[in-house]
Amino acid sequence: MRRVKPPAAAIPEGAGVPADTETRADPGLAAKVDFLSRPAAYAEGPAQVSRRETHMSWVFFLDGTVYKLKKPVRFPYLDFSTLARREAACRAEVALNQRLAPGIYRGVVPLVLRDGRLALGGEGPVVDWLVRMDRFDQARTLEARLLADGIADGEADALADALARFYRTTRRIPTQPAAYLKRIGDALAYHRRVLLEPRLGLPAGQVRHVLAVQHRFLRVRGGLLAARAGRGRILDAHGDLRPEHIWLGPPIKIIDRLEFSAELRAVDPLDELAFLDLEMERLGAAAAGARVRRRAVARLGERAAPELHLFYRCHRATLRARLAIAHLLEPNPRTPEKWPRQARAYLALAARDARQLERRLRTPSGR
Numbered sequence: 001m002r003r004v005k006p007p008a009a010a011i012p013e014g015a016g017v018p019a020d021t022e023t024r025a026d027p028g029l030a031a032k033v034d035f036l037s038r039p040a041a042y043a044e045g046p047a048q049v050s051r052r053e054t055h056m057s058w059v060f061f062l063d064g065t066v067y068k069l070k071k072p073v074r075f076p077y078l079d080f081s082t083l084a085r086r087e088a089a090c091r092a093e094v095a096l097n098q099r100l101a102p103g104i105y106r107g108v109v110p111l112v113l114r115d116g117r118l119a120l121g122g123e124g125p126v127v128d129w130l131v132r133m134d135r136f137d138q139a140r141t142l143e144a145r146l147l148a149d150g151i152a153d154g155e156a157d158a159l160a161d162a163l164a165r166f167y168r169t170t171r172r173i174p175t176q177p178a179a180y181l182k183r184i185g186d187a188l189a190y191h192r193r194v195l196l197e198p199r200l201g202l203p204a205g206q207v208r209h210v211l212a213v214q215h216r217f218l219r220v221r222g223g224l225l226a227a228r229a230g231r232g233r234i235l236d237a238h239g240d241l242r243p244e245h246i247w248l249g250p251p252i253k254i255i256d257r258l259e260f261s262a263e264l265r266a267v268d269p270l271d272e273l274a275f276l277d278l279e280m281e282r283l284g285a286a287a288a289g290a291r292v293r294r295r296a297v298a299r300l301g302e303r304a305a306p307e308l309h310l311f312y313r314c315h316r317a318t319l320r321a322r323l324a325i326a327h328l329l330e331p332n333p334r335t336p337e338k339w340p341r342q343a344r345a346y347l348a349l350a351a352r353d354a355r356q357l358e359r360r361l362r363t364p365s366g367r
Contacts, residue, residue: 025113026083026127029072032111035118036060036069036130042120053334055327056080061135067109067120068093068131078260087129093259094131100166100238100254101247106132133255136247143243146283153291155248160292162252163273164299167235173266175234177226181218184225187319188214194322194329195347202325202343206351210318213354216361217311224308228268239265241276243283270304273297274312278349310357317350 037060039046046062053059056078060067070089074081080089087108094105109132112124120130138144142159145151188211194200195207218225228234238245239258247253258265273293280289297304325343327333 025125027113027118032069032118032128033058036067036111036120041118042067055334064135065106066133066135068133069111069128077264080260083126083128087126089260090129090131093257096259097255097257099170100257102253104134104136104253104255106134108132136253140248141244142246142248142280143283145248146243146280146285146288150285151248151288156288156291157295158250159246159248159252160295161299162254163269163276163292164296167237167269167296167300171236172232173234173236174232175229175266177229180229180234181222181225184315185218187315188218191318191322194326195318195343200325200328200343201340202321202347206347210314210347210350210354213358213361214311214315214318217307217357220361221307221311224305225311228270228308233268233270234266235269236262236265237267237269237272239267241272242279243276268312269300270297270302270308271312271316274309275316278313278316282345282349307357307360310353310360314350314353314357317346317353321346321350 033051035041036058037049037051039049042049042062042065044062044065046065050061051058052061056071056073058069058071060069068090070080070086072081072086078089080086090108094108097105109121109130110126111128111130112119112122112126114122114124118127139148142151145155192207192211195202195211196204198204238254239261240256241254245254245256247255273296277289277293280286280292293309321343324339324346327339328336333339
């Protein structure tokens with residue numbers, strides 16, 4: 001599939017922008033990735049190194065250790081375009097993730113030039129920074145377990161309890177109700193601009209219906225959202241609570257808390273739990289996802305109106321569809337054949353939730 005060139009007028013801030021090389025001494029990203037892919041680069045002396053590219057990083061897996069190199073890129077929601085920004089992001093990632101993943105994030109390591117060659121740590125001009133982490137058994141992530149044989153009720157309950165403890169003790173983010181509603185309305189406008197771009201080829205009728213139902217919710221039941229903000233229910237949460245980031249342990253540890261945007265971490269826990277519920281259903285574990293969400297909500301002493309839960313799920317699925325298809329607006333998208341398929345899958349989930357939400361909105365009580 002060919003890359004779609006981002007339309008300048010329709011999506012002015014849509015694409016990620018690779019950073020220019022900062023100094024003549026910097027060998028460039030390709031040379032860094034090549035060096036870090038070699039076992040000889042590491043003092044641990046691994047037998048082999050495997051690597052994985054993500055949207056924002058290159059991740060290198062040793063026998064018991066993981067190193068993460070942030071790409072020198074700039075997006076509307078993050079900026080890793082300079083060495084100083086990448087260092088700050090690495091240090092923030094290590095500090096922020098101590099809460100939910102104690103003992104996993106070990107520190108920040110410089111990548112230096114020594115005698116004209118790259119070296120990990122030690123003396124020499126710093127050309128980049130890496131996060132150093134302990135490696136855990138990937139087969140014990142929530143995603144892997146759901147794709148294999150599922151999880152037991154006790155494991156679902158333990159996860160719900162861990163999340164509830166976190167939400168009870170993390171700091172509250174003062175948010176004015178009007179500002180919260182505006183933030184969601186602005187997000188819907190952004191979803192529309194991307195998802196309805198004709199060259200991306202998504203089903204326009206489905207997109208319009210999904211967005212129309214969410215707009216209707218804001219008009220007739222927006223008070224539910226305003227009340228969440230008004231009662232101090234917007235928290236400094238995880239920001240990207242996907243099953244691949246949850247290690248079932250024991251003890252449970254949750255990695256990759258968003259370090260690059262405090263705004264994206266400032267969410268209603270009912271929203272974040274709805275997102276996890278959505279992702280678990282997408283992996284074929286709808287019952288387990290519902291169990292985790294309901295128990296965590298109960299542990300928080302909350303009551304989630306069904307239409308609020310449906311709105312949050314629908315909105316999250318729409319967001320994930322937008323993030324998926326927006327890869328095609330980047331200069332050099334990875335696996336371009338993957339993103340339309342993923343976007344359509346999320347849109348199908350959003351459309352189903354939108355139909356259920358629409359039925360509830362036909363009565364004043366939402367029943």
